[in-house]
Amino acid sequence: MSTTTLTKKEGAAPVEEPVLRKPSARKRLVPYWLLLPGIIWLLVFFALPLVYQASTSVQTGSLEQGFQVTWHFQTYWDAFTEYWPQFVRSLLYAGTATLLCLLLGYPLAYLIAFKAGRWRNLLLVLVIAPFFTSFLIRTLAWKTILADDSLVVDVLNALHVLDVTSWLGWTEGERVLATPMAVVCGLTYNFLPFMILPLYTSLERIDGRLHEAAQDLYASPATTFRKVTFPLSMPGVVSGTLLTFIPASGDYVNAELLGSTDTKMVGNVIQSQFLRVLDYPTAAALSFILMAIVLVMVTVYIRRAGTEDLV
């Protein structure tokens, strides 16, 4: 980030550097006064809680006698060895859902950006509109759609799709509800808009003349897409996958409403340890491990994708 008064970034209007006068002492304090309230809020209610959580994770004790910091790092190991299946499941489900979101979302974003014409605004509204019905209500609707003798399940059965998926272990017998497939389906559904909107923004920015140029140079539509469109939409792909994967990895709503005890994700464990079992150290340790895994994955991913300007 540049340190001039104007942060120069691609996309910002080309503006000439204003002449920098030496500001008075009072004026130099202005940015700090502007930042102070919000930054204090984030420090106290975002950063400080992480410190408290770290300290809670190394405490021992019980609810009746109170918890003391004993630097009991064993909790981390115990928590991980006991709940590693849930960690693996979280990452697997979130990863699958992210991939599905990309595969399903890309054509729609492409359609809105290049093919919709005067229907563009209507389609955009339809992508955002579901947000206005609480996501819990919409997730419950999947219980109806995927119910045992519903149309969708009957059709999947008739086409023998469920035979294949249950052989793969995604579904069980003739059921879809309460299986991994239902949870992944719910996750994909819930986070699709977060994939489509960034994809759309980056696709919409692409200059249409680039497509014409590619065609003039005898590129087939497939080659045009592979060599021009897709590389130019990479910023959208990166932020879309992040906006999908991060919340999906910590989600417990879909696993709870659409899954069974065999599809519990790490979010479910953290939730029940914190709010029902009241084993705070284990819950805090689990939460910390999840945070570490996600942060490491996100950092590596951003580095490899080469887009640092996400904020």
Place this chain on the structure above:
Amino acid sequence: MRWLRKNLVVIAGLLTLAYMILPNIVVMVFSFNKPNGRFNYSWQRFSLDAWKDPCGVADMCESLSLSLQLAAWSTVGALVLGTMIAFALVRYRFRARGAINSLIFLPMAMPEVVMAASLLTLFLNMGIELGFWTVLIAHIMFCLSFVVTAVKARVMSMDPRLEEAARDLYAGPVQTFLRVTLPIAAPGIAAGALLAFALSFDDFIITNFNAGSTVTFPMFVWGSAQRGTPVQINVIGTAMFVLAVLMVVAGQIITNRRKKTATA
């Protein structure tokens, strides 16, 4: 066959759209259901009962009004704090810019359940009673980063020479801000406000951890998924959906009219 290949993208896109809209249609249809048991998951017969008596379920409308209040206050809080940060980030030079940028980015790169759990440990350790205020604090916290990002994008594309021009024409700092800066930044601020309202209104995970015995609308729905889902939930869901779409359509018509009168 050639037609199919040519329109493959359109078909795939529309199928995705159908996947996204389907649950809303189900919610709408089932708001006219008369379920046999406590759960509204399978179709029985048509009825208008729920629409005639939307608040007929104990505590539901109270939770709805609580959620609306929470969303309104969180929006105001996040908007004030976030706009100030956004202006400072774009317009001024100062130390620790990188650290502040990361502090704003991190809440968006953190699974919600982690923030929820850590905030709860803070409140528990400090002995703060959970309720409306703890939820409001949490909502302002996670809305803040999104507001900063939205407003920043707009302020960054603003031409500072407009403000200099206002100053040259003897407008005071306050006048310049109110009559030049704010109107130009308004679309960014509005986008941030909309985002904050939606995020707060629909938040479940952080609220569930930090609400104590306070029940917001999403928490009411969550509870009813265990105890039995009243049809009225679908009525509220449908009404909000229809209202939002109508507002967008109305807004579109108004802007179209304005454009027409401007060119006429």
